[in-house]
Amino acid sequence: MARFHKLRVAAVDRLTDDSVALTLAVPPNLREAYRYVPGQHLAVRRTAEGEEIRRTYSICSPAPDGRAPDTLRVGVRLVEGGAFSTYALKEINIGDELEVMTPAGRFTLPPAPGLYAAVVGGSGITPVLSIVSTLLEREPRARFCLIRSDRTSASTMFLEEVADLKDRFPERFQLVTVLSREEQQAGLPSGRLDRERLTALLPALLPVERVDGWFLCGPYGLVDGADRALRTLGVDRSRVHQEIFHVDAAPAPAGSRGPAPAHTTVTARLDGRGGTWPAQEGESLLDTVLRNRPDAPYACKGGVCGTCRAFLVSGEVRMNRNYALEAEETEAGYVLACQSHAVTERVEVDFDR
Structure with a gap:
């Protein structure tokens, strides 16, 4: 289960005029939780002016061989108007603490010939x-x-x-x-x-x-x-x-179309516990779950990072955008909860699969 922990900034290295590498120290009691496969990313969150901001940054350091990492290094490039990237380049200093989610992502390659x-x-x-x-x-x-x-x-x-x-x-x-x-x-x-x-x-x-x-x-x-x-x-x-x-202004991939039902219930299994809740008009499956389970995993809410991937147990959904799941995953029944809207009156998803 993806969880956030506070990690201390151990180094801030300027890479270019508009990018930095942040090295995060992982305390001994959390090192197993932050064991990663090369290619995975970390979600980082902070609260600014009362609003929670989450962004994902890929781990750039090689994965330790046979042991859990004592540090994690990520690269951050400045995005014009970016709420977190601006903070990272202009304000983060050694010794600061960041709230960092445990590694996620399937853009990976375990070493093989x-x-x-x-x-x-x-x-x-x-x-x-x-x-x-x-x-x-x-x-x-x-x-x-x-x-x-x-x-x-x-x-x-x-x-x-x-x-x-x-x-x-x-x-x-x-x-x-x-x-x-x-x-x-x-x-x-x-x-x-x-x-x-x-x-x-x-x-x-x-x-x-x-x-x-x-x-x-x-x-x-x-x-x-x-x-x-x-x-x-x-x-x-x-x-x-x-x-x-x-993604910028790239067109969203066409998904299945269907009229939204007047009343929808969403059942979700998360971290071994399940629940069923009514959906509000126009909201995604993720938003329905978050209103009742704030620990539901997500990062970008834009269909890009894949952190909110869930298995569709039953029902039908319309997925507006998908830049994270590969064809084999969607064919196997996985959806992005942040981009999925119910087409049937009952939908059940499993975040634990």
């Missing part, structure tokens, strides 16, 4: 840095190709950490850098990595058909373009994993 690749943009490097560093350190039979896109070299997060991986694992780590707003002295020409460019580029870089897992992370446009390129190249969807950091 094979060839893997990632296409990332901007702060999308954060979870992939944990994935690739853990993989190369623990599995000598693994190789990784990282294709990263940034605006300029000055805006590139974790530049030194990625360069260090290249120096340590020159035979097993391939790095390709593309800058969209700055010309490079060597390497690929500047410009965006869209579907057409990636469709031509990927086969020239590596044997696409032999890649065991693709990891796409960053803004919606980049991830969508990379996913379409891989489909064009015949890559099976089971080998493609996605995590979107910024």
Whole structure:
């Protein structure tokens, strides 16, 4: 069960003019609770002007081998008008305490032999840095190709950490850098990595058909373009994993349509306990549950992070947006509670599965 605990800020490292890395100290009694798989994220919450704010940030440090972590490191990039990112860059100091949820997320890769690749943009490097560093350190039979896109070299997060991986694992780590707003002295020409460019580029870089897992992370446009390129190249969807950091004005995927019932009851199982409550007009399943169980897990409420994933036991729902669950999960019956609205009079979900 996901829970919040207070963790002390042990270090604040400036990465670029608009990003920082926060290192959080994990006390001995909480280390098992914060054991994580490379690629997972943390939800952080604070209250400002009487309003609770939650944001998710990916863990960027390699996962310890065989032990629980004593520190966690996350990357935070400033978002214009961002309530938490502004606070992180301008106010957080060493010694401050943050309320941090235990790790979550399924954009993960436990170390295993094979060839893997990632296409990332901007702060999308954060979870992939944990994935690739853990993989190369623990599995000598693994190789990784990282294709990263940034605006300029000055805006590139974790530049030194990625360069260090290249120096340590020159035979097993391939790095390709593309800058969209700055010309490079060597390497690929500047410009965006869209579907057409990636469709031509990927086969020239590596044997696409032999890649065991693709990891796409960053803004919606980049991830969508990379996913379409891989489909064009015949890559099976089971080998493609996605995590979107910024959706902006991208259209919500079309879901099942149906008239909302006049009266709806929502039954939910959470942390071993169940309950049934009437839903108010227009609210999501998550909002119904939160009114009665404030401990229900969520972070973004935007259909992006996947923290509120639940199994649909019975009934039907309309899911407005889904940028977190993969096709196999929705086909198995999972929904995002923050985006799901009842289509039938009775709906039952299970957060514990």
